[in-house]
Amino acid sequence: MNKLTPETRSRILHLLCEGQSIRSITRVMGMSKNTVAKLLSDAGAVCAEYQDKALRNLNTRRCQVDEIWSFTYAKQKNVATAKAAPEGAGDTWTWTAIHADSKLVMSWLVGGRDSGYAMAFMDDLSRRLANRVQLTSDGHRAYLEAVEGAFGGDIDYAMLIKIYGASPDSTKGRYSPAECTGIKKNRIEGSPDLAYVSTSFAERQNLTMRMHMRRFTRLTNGFSKKVEAHANAVALHFMYYNFVKIHSSLRMTPAMAAGVTGKLWEISDIVALIEAKEAETPVMRGPYKKRN
Template sequence: MNKLTIEERAKILHLLCEGMSIRAITRLTGASKNTASKLLIDAGKACAAYHDANVRDVKASRVQVDEIWSFTYAKQKNVASAKAAPDAAGDTWTWTALDADSKMIVSYLVGGRDAEYAMGFMDDLAARLANRVQLTSDGHRAYLEAVEGAFGCDVDYAQLVKIYGPTLTAPGRYSPAECTGAKKIRVEGSPDIAHVSTSYVERQNLTMRMHMRRFTRLTNAFSKKVENHAHAVALHMMYYNFVRIHKTLRVTPAMAAGVADRLWEIADIAQLVADAEEAPKKRGPYNKRT
């Protein structure tokens, strides 16, 4: 069986990270759909493992958290009537925690939007930080208990609660409600009210939609399996943190946060995949026959 070179893998991964669909990649590169899909899965696993092991002891002062919506297989309202819908079909949320200064994604999680996922997300975030931070979230109620459980009183936490009114423009199918204002509410510690904001992490939501085809609205590029959706998110986070130079900072977020000491290339991610393939596997128990 033919094996892709590092350069060929890097090209496919780069196209995936820049928002191209798998079918478009197959037309441009000549690789099969199964090859591109398997590379995405392998890269997602390698990137998630690298992030988990190396994004630790992050020295941040202000962290913003948010959730972004997408769906797997079918939208939630259509799951009941969908044919052979898997268990994880429906709404899929990606939780992100961003360092407001370095713009690095410190923690992320793919799953539901309930209290259980909120607690898992906050526990992971707390384990990756090196010091006390000012934390800002939206008004999602699940954050209250999750932040308390993960940080206790060792956090300066505030919520930015947006106030919505009726739609002022002509109503349409996808017309959101008009945001008429926002309240800054202190929840724990002594947060600086001037820095209670979710602007940076919400801007990151746009970056995710632009760089992952699976997040593009009104297309058929949505994920059919939640596992592949999570792999795509892991690849994007690695690319965003370590490879893509932030326009304002002029370095990558990982370099700005002190997590990386050099500029990564997409070939470095491809090498992570190759290294994971070559890693020795544990042997099973051996029973000697007598």
């Protein structure tokens, strides 16, 4: 079995992290789709495992959360008539929590948008924080019970509710967002400073995700075909965003700004994690035959 060199792996992962689709990478690199997909699966798994351990005891004062929509295999309205739709097909939401100061994405969850996923997301976020925080979310009602269950009264929590109206610009198309005509800041728990009640950083992170992951691009055939692949791509993206990509305003990576790491990571460091994981699990080649 041929094994990709570390340099080839680094180049493939870099292309994935910069928004290239799997099929475009196969054309550029001259290798099979399965090879690229397997590398993405391996990278996503080790990146999720590493960040699960590294992103702990975070000293955070202000945190913003949001959800971003995408779909797997087919849009939700087409799943019923889709041919051989896999489990998890339909609308796929990614929940994200970002540290407003360091821009570190501390927690994320891929799944639905109901109260069950909200509770799991908030439980995970609460276990990563070392101190009381000010939390801001949008007006999604699932957050109310989830935040209460995860933090109790040990949080300063506010909701930012945006009020939308019809856009007067007749030239905008069906995919253009409605115009925001106003906002309301509602104190939910504790004593949040209303001057810092905002979801701007979380919403800007949504744009970063759409630019750096082809499967989040609207009106494309690069969408995820399986929810597992979607989750792996998200884990790889946040490893790249948190540890490798220098934030323009911080002039360092979010992980460095948050004190999670003291060095600037490279793609080769992610490849090293993959190879270390492979070394732990020996590969069986061919069927095993017992000798008499």
